[in-house]
Amino acid sequence: MRTEKFDVIVIGAGLGGLTAAGYLAKAGKKVLVMEQHTVPGGYAHEFRRGKYRFEVALHALDGAGPGGWAYETLSDLEVLDQVNFQRMDPFYTVQMGEDEFNVSADPMAYEAELIRHFPDEAKGIRSLIDAMITIFWEVRRFTADGKLNRRPPMMEMPAHYPNMLAAMSESWGDFMSRHIENRQLQGLFSTLWAYYGLPPSKLNAATFIFPWVSYHLFGAYYPEGGSMAMSRALEATIKKYGGDMRYRQMVSGIEIVDGRATAVLTQKGLRAEADLIISNANAPDTMLKFVGREHLPSAYTSQVEDALAKPALGSVAVYLGLNRDLLAEGWAHHELFIADGYDMEAAYEAVLNGRFEEIGIVISHYDQADNCSPDGGSVVTITSLAPWAYADTWGTGGDLDNYRKNPHYLELKQAAGDALIDRAEKAIPGLRDSIKYVEIATPLTNYRYSRNPGGSFYGSDQTVDNMYINRLPEKTPIPNLLLAGAWVNGGGMSAAMLSGHNVARTAQAQLDGKTAVDLFSVEMEQPQNDEPAPAPITPAPVEMIVPDVTLTAVSSQRAITLNNTGLPTVFIFHTQETADASTAINKAVRGHYPLAAQLMVASVVDLHSLPKLFRKFATGAMRKSYKQAEETLPAGAKAEEYVLILPDWDGEVTAVCGLQDVDKKAAVLVLDQNGQAVGRHQGDELAGKTMEMLTAVMG
Numbered sequence: 001m002r003t004e005k006f007d008v009i010v011i012g013a014g015l016g017g018l019t020a021a022g023y024l025a026k027a028g029k030k031v032l033v034m035e036q037h038t039v040p041g042g043y044a045h046e047f048r049r050g051k052y053r054f055e056v057a058l059h060a061l062d063g064a065g066p067g068g069w070a071y072e073t074l075s076d077l078e079v080l081d082q083v084n085f086q087r088m089d090p091f092y093t094v095q096m097g098e099d100e101f102n103v104s105a106d107p108m109a110y111e112a113e114l115i116r117h118f119p120d121e122a123k124g125i126r127s128l129i130d131a132m133i134t135i136f137w138e139v140r141r142f143t144a145d146g147k148l149n150r151r152p153p154m155m156e157m158p159a160h161y162p163n164m165l166a167a168m169s170e171s172w173g174d175f176m177s178r179h180i181e182n183r184q185l186q187g188l189f190s191t192l193w194a195y196y197g198l199p200p201s202k203l204n205a206a207t208f209i210f211p212w213v214s215y216h217l218f219g220a221y222y223p224e225g226g227s228m229a230m231s232r233a234l235e236a237t238i239k240k241y242g243g244d245m246r247y248r249q250m251v252s253g254i255e256i257v258d259g260r261a262t263a264v265l266t267q268k269g270l271r272a273e274a275d276l277i278i279s280n281a282n283a284p285d286t287m288l289k290f291v292g293r294e295h296l297p298s299a300y301t302s303q304v305e306d307a308l309a310k311p312a313l314g315s316v317a318v319y320l321g322l323n324r325d326l327l328a329e330g331w332a333h334h335e336l337f338i339a340d341g342y343d344m345e346a347a348y349e350a351v352l353n354g355r356f357e358e359i360g361i362v363i364s365h366y367d368q369a370d371n372c373s374p375d376g377g378s379v380v381t382i383t384s385l386a387p388w389a390y391a392d393t394w395g396t397g398g399d400l401d402n403y404r405k406n407p408h409y410l411e412l413k414q415a416a417g418d419a420l421i422d423r424a425e426k427a428i429p430g431l432r433d434s435i436k437y438v439e440i441a442t443p444l445t446n447y448r449y450s451r452n453p454g455g456s457f458y459g460s461d462q463t464v465d466n467m468y469i470n471r472l473p474e475k476t477p478i479p480n481l482l483l484a485g486a487w488v489n490g491g492g493m494s495a496a497m498l499s500g501h502n503v504a505r506t507a508q509a510q511l512d513g514k515t516a517v518d519l520f521s522v523e524m525e526q527p528q529n530d531e532p533a534p535a536p537i538t539p540a541p542v543e544m545i546v547p548d549v550t551l552t553a554v555s556s557q558r559a560i561t562l563n564n565t566g567l568p569t570v571f572i573f574h575t576q577e578t579a580d581a582s583t584a585i586n587k588a589v590r591g592h593y594p595l596a597a598q599l600m601v602a603s604v605v606d607l608h609s610l611p612k613l614f615r616k617f618a619t620g621a622m623r624k625s626y627k628q629a630e631e632t633l634p635a636g637a638k639a640e641e642y643v644l645i646l647p648d649w650d651g652e653v654t655a656v657c658g659l660q661d662v663d664k665k666a667a668v669l670v671l672d673q674n675g676q677a678v679g680r681h682q683g684d685e686l687a688g689k690t691m692e693m694l695t696a697v698m699g
Helices: 015-026 071-076 107-117 119-147 154-160 162-168 172-177 183-189 191-195 205-218 227-240 283-295 298-308 344-352 390-395 407-425 443-450 493-511 580-592 612-631 652-656 686-698
Strands: 002-011 031-034 046-049 052-055 085-087 092-096 099-103 220-223 244-246 251-257 260-266 270-279 314-322 335-339 361-365 378-386 435-441 481-483 550-552 559-561 569-574 600-606 645-648 667-671 677-682
Touching: 002 015, 002 260, 002 493, 015 031, 015 071, 015 227, 015 270, 015 493, 031 270, 046 435, 052 314, 052 378, 052 435, 071 493, 092 183, 099 107, 107 119, 107 183, 107 205, 119 162, 119 183, 119 205, 154 162, 162 205, 172 183, 172 205, 183 191, 191 205, 205 493, 220 227, 227 244, 251 270, 251 283, 270 283, 270 493, 283 298, 283 481, 314 407, 314 443, 344 378, 361 407, 378 407, 390 407, 390 443, 407 435, 481 493, 550 645, 569 580, 569 686, 580 600, 580 686, 600 652, 612 645, 645 652, 667 686, 677 686
Parallel strands: 002 031, 002 270, 031 244, 092 335, 270 481, 569 600, 600 645
Antiparallel strands: 046 052, 085 220, 092 099, 251 260, 260 270, 314 378, 314 435, 335 361, 361 378, 550 559, 569 667, 667 677
């Protein structure tokens, strides 16, 4: 086995990996890119049949114009010097039932067209687009603040980026419905859900909003030469600055020594050492197969397995080389979306059930934006979303060995392709008779070339609760192993490049012994509270019935029922801003009653004002507090009996106990061993008031 040494090894030559490698090579690092395929690109790829060139996946690249978030990367890595990009306007056309709409790339022109069709919704249309643009600017400001190292502490971020964080915490359907009510308008405006794999009720709102604004403000582009031209340009930049590309190198493992990644192994016997490794391969394979569970904490392994269990949808694509010139015939659409009606939720159900005869499709006519076919010909691709599990994994029962020769698979693949051609022929009469070349791809095809579980384009599904800080982070438990790509940043080619750009910053900083702020996601920070203390709050009355509710303690997972602990109990109600009160009360109480068998002390943390997006960070912060408290306990003391941190995620328990504004002044509730309220106080001198109330219980 031969061994070579590099500063950085990048696994996978998709756009995320190529972008990361390009930035690091330009920074003077010795970089090696390993790719299983014979060419770069991943999904940014092409294939040819005769004189016809077929685009594998790209429909339109967002933000490739000046000011767009793809522009910086394309410029920095000299792609714009090598590739011409054509801006598309109209952006796309939609046929829903008998209705047809041309969608202008100009957002004001699109707004005017929507108002013309839906005049009663004019106010809502305008407020919706205004809200989306406001969110986009907050995202850009968030990114700029990261570069300037001017981001506020985590708990202050909602005040600085409220619209961005709110959009990250709700569905596109809920967001949209606050502005527009007409179901047809909602369906039309949501057309691009097909780019992201989930309908409005499930898709994270920000996942729809960010690229929508990017497309309409900074351009929907198609590169001359297709997405493969972008991949080749990035490859050329990597090589220009001394980087190395190795193809046909299927990675088989990552060596871990003393908790650090030391080398990458391939099936061909190559062993390459590196100071740092970036994997643009899918995250589940990287961590569970290449690294191995034995090197990972169980909690992290569970997180990866959770992502693996919910891959996003794949697709069926029918690639057609035609012996007729659609441009000459006046068929001018670059992108035509066709749906039977306006109900996106019903369309999604059709996808899940593999009803290809009624499924929504996209017809992409690539000659409209590029020269893909010989004279007198055309290249057209018909695409629909499709599930991995359709017909027992497309007739294979999950056995992918030689699946391309499986008669049942071939039958199902052909039937799906024929159904899509039949649907497209209604828009392009005589389509079937003009086919010279045809190729049909399924989610299994996607898996064959990308190794993405489920044949997914988007990594794990892009639901409300599975985006942004709730996705797998680029940093792993292996300190010099980083992740890039859709499993980290979500799907899409501009998103892949953003991921590559960000991970390159992190990698370069690590190699240079510095730190780098994550530009595109929220980093966990300990909150700081430098504001003066507010005026005292009048203590609440004692008369109350303690609610019969159960909260689960962080880390120990111990269930605590408020009115049935069986011990005298002190509940401290606070937020992260007023957490110091908990420390003071614990110190005072345990100074007199040191044994857990004597009484219970528990913190109820009111988190109702915390966006759902931050719950993962809050949990991490509370676990850290648990560990810190555990370290202060006497030898032999069981942490689960002494350290009880109870998240009140929606603030309902705090409210039922008659408390409010615990972010300004913490409160305490003292119960006897029967779960009856002895006293309650909110305001100053909490530790002293607590001891006074305990006297009535403990004697």
